[in-house]
Each structure stands twice: as C-alpha cells, then as structure tokens.
Amino acid sequence: MDVVRSICLDVFGEFDQLKIENRLGGKKLFLQVAYDQEIPVGFKLGYALENEVFYSWIGGVAPDYQDLGVATLFIKRQHEWCLQNGFKSIQTKSMNQFPRMISLNLNSGFKITGTEVGADEEVKILFEKSLES
Structure with a gap:
C-alpha cells in the first residue's frame, strides 16, 4: 500500500488509507x-x-510519466485480466475535473451510462464497458 500512497500523494495531493481499506x-x-x-x-x-x-x-500516473501510454496499458491489462477471471463488464466513474480520464475511458470502449451526485456534491460520470463479444 506504500506505493499506492506515494503515487496518490503525488497525483492527487491526498491519501486516505482507512477509506481504501x-x-x-x-x-x-x-x-x-x-x-x-x-x-x-x-x-x-x-x-x-x-x-x-x-x-x-x-x-494515477506521476506527472512526469503522463502522456507516455502508461494509463492506456493499465486499462488494456486490466481488461485482459477481467476477461481471464470471468468478468462480463467493467464499471468506472470519473468527474469533469479529470478530462483526460474521461477521454481515456471513451477511447477504451466505455459508454457513458449516467451521472450521480456523490456525498461531496460532486457530479460523477458513470461508465460501463461490456467484455462480451
């Protein structure tokens, strides 16, 4: 979890271990x-x-390593792992302040399925991708 903590602090400026656990x-x-x-x-x-x-x-990807395809590779490997482990769909959420993530999701085959307002009053965009052919 130290690696996740380090990158979260670098990318988001915060890390809540209890929330993650x-x-x-x-x-x-x-x-x-x-x-x-x-x-x-x-x-x-x-x-x-x-x-x-x-x-x-x-x-997240550290700022000095963004735009090198790391996040795209993560998504590709995650989808391969999900298929190998019997998952039929993947869901995720993003927010307007992360336009690069929204674009990456859409370019990776996710469809927008709706929105929700979180406890923090932030509007979250809901995405889903079917892994079935």
Missing part, C-alpha cells in the same frame, strides 16, 4: 504498478462488485 476489505482485487527502474510511477486498482462485474476504482 474499508472499500477493499474482503473483495477480489486487481492492482497494477508501473515502475521506472525501481521508482513507482503509476498504479491502477479495482475490485469485484459482483461475480461478473468489475469496478475500476482508482489509479
């Missing part, structure tokens, strides 16, 4: 970490919502 407890997880030599430069973390539905939750 509460969210992930007892769930089937998939965590990817990218390194430059021995330095962690990005991560992508998700978990099973249901037997056939995976939730791509949080991730």
Whole structure:
C-alpha cells in the first residue's frame, strides 16, 4: 500500500488509507504498478462488485510519466485480466475535473451510462464497458 500512497500523494495531493481499506476489505482485487527502474510511477486498482462485474476504482500516473501510454496499458491489462477471471463488464466513474480520464475511458470502449451526485456534491460520470463479444 506504500506505493499506492506515494503515487496518490503525488497525483492527487491526498491519501486516505482507512477509506481504501474499508472499500477493499474482503473483495477480489486487481492492482497494477508501473515502475521506472525501481521508482513507482503509476498504479491502477479495482475490485469485484459482483461475480461478473468489475469496478475500476482508482489509479494515477506521476506527472512526469503522463502522456507516455502508461494509463492506456493499465486499462488494456486490466481488461485482459477481467476477461481471464470471468468478468462480463467493467464499471468506472470519473468527474469533469479529470478530462483526460474521461477521454481515456471513451477511447477504451466505455459508454457513458449516467451521472450521480456523490456525498461531496460532486457530479460523477458513470461508465460501463461490456467484455462480451
């Protein structure tokens, strides 16, 4: 979890370990970490919502390593892992302040399925991608 903490602080300026532990407890997880030599430069973390539905939750790439295809590779590997593990769809959320993530989701085959207002009053855009052919 130290790697996730380090990158979250670098990318988002915050890290809430208790929130992460509460969210992930007892769930089937998939965590990817990218390194430059021995330095962690990005991560992508998700978990099973249901037997056939995976939730791509949080991730980030250090500013100096953005625009190098790291996030695209994370999504590709995550989708491959989900297929190999019997998931039929992937859900995720984003917000207007993350236009690059919105674009990446759309370019990766996600469809916008709606919006919701979170506890923090932020509007979240809901995405889903079917993994079935």
